[in-house]
Structures are given as C-alpha cells and as structure tokens.
Amino acid sequence: MSRYLEKLMNSENNLMVFREDELIFQSSGRGIAPLIEAVDAIGRENLSGVTTADRVVGKAAALLNLYMGAAEVHAGVISSGAKAILSEHGVQYQFLEDTDVVKAKDGVVFCPFEKLVWDVSDPEEAHTLIRAKLAEL
Incomplete structure (x- = not known):
C-alpha cells in the first residue's frame, strides 16, 4: 500500500490531495463532489502535479x-475505465482493488457519474458535465 493510501485509509477522509508530500486538501464528503470542491478551494491552476488519494476512482x-493536472492517483478501488483513461494520459496510479465499473450506493446500477462520462474522453467536457449534474442534485 502506498503511503498516500495508508494516510487516507487511516483517516475519516474520502479524498486527500498532496503536493510534494504536504497535505493541501482533504474531504470526508462522499462521491465525486470532493474533487470539484478541491478545484474550487485551491484553483485548477494550483493543482497541476498533485497526488490524489481517493477511496473510489471511477x-x-x-x-x-x-x-486538475494530477500527476499520480492512488485509489482504494479503481474501475477499468479509470485505469484506461489514466494510462492513456500517462498518469501513474496505484490501487488496492479494481472493478469493472463503479456502482451506485445500491450496489446494483452504475454510478450515475460513471454512466454520465461513459463515452467521454475529454477532461474539460467531463468537468462541465459533472458540474451540471451536481448542480441538479
């Protein structure tokens, strides 16, 4: 287990963002929202090169x-789609478990955000779609 995942798993957080081993953002929020919160709190321009540790990465x-421009992603659980898109963009990742897809809280259907970006490969487009969906909730 990476030191980032170890820090995450030994905390109440669901997301931790590090710059050169310094914790710069943390959230115990659920789902995709903490990543958007990190962008809003720190600014996209200040996130380039960070390392994220997230309990679930779809x-x-x-x-x-x-x-965000993350250089490394550490996941408790990661989906096949996440691994493919990170690899395609040269982002290093580590994980504890992998799964075909991230499922919704009921464990039966796809996570609505995983479904939302199923055919999307552009991070800008994904960001716009995810923000719009979060605003609806």
Whole structure:
C-alpha cells in the first residue's frame, strides 16, 4: 500500500490531495463532489502535479484528476475505465482493488457519474458535465 493510501485509509477522509508530500486538501464528503470542491478551494491552476488519494476512482473521478493536472492517483478501488483513461494520459496510479465499473450506493446500477462520462474522453467536457449534474442534485 502506498503511503498516500495508508494516510487516507487511516483517516475519516474520502479524498486527500498532496503536493510534494504536504497535505493541501482533504474531504470526508462522499462521491465525486470532493474533487470539484478541491478545484474550487485551491484553483485548477494550483493543482497541476498533485497526488490524489481517493477511496473510489471511477472514470468520472479519473477525468477530474486529469482536469486538475494530477500527476499520480492512488485509489482504494479503481474501475477499468479509470485505469484506461489514466494510462492513456500517462498518469501513474496505484490501487488496492479494481472493478469493472463503479456502482451506485445500491450496489446494483452504475454510478450515475460513471454512466454520465461513459463515452467521454475529454477532461474539460467531463468537468462541465459533472458540474451540471451536481448542480441538479
């Protein structure tokens, strides 16, 4: 287990963002919202090169990490779509478990954000779609 995942798993947080081993953002919020909160709190221009540790990384979260300019992603659970998009963009990642897709809280259907970006490969487009969907909720 990476030191970033170890810090995450030993905390109440669902997302931690590091710059050169310094914790610069943390959130115990659920789902995709903490990544958007990090962008809003720190500013996209200040996130380039960060390392994120997230309990669950689906394709939507992976695309937001690309939007942020993350250099590394550490996931408790990662989806196949997330691994593919991160690899395609040369972002290093580590994980504890992998899954085909991230499912919704009921464990049966796809996570609505995973479904939202299923055919999306552009981080800018994903960011716009995810923000719009969060605003509806």
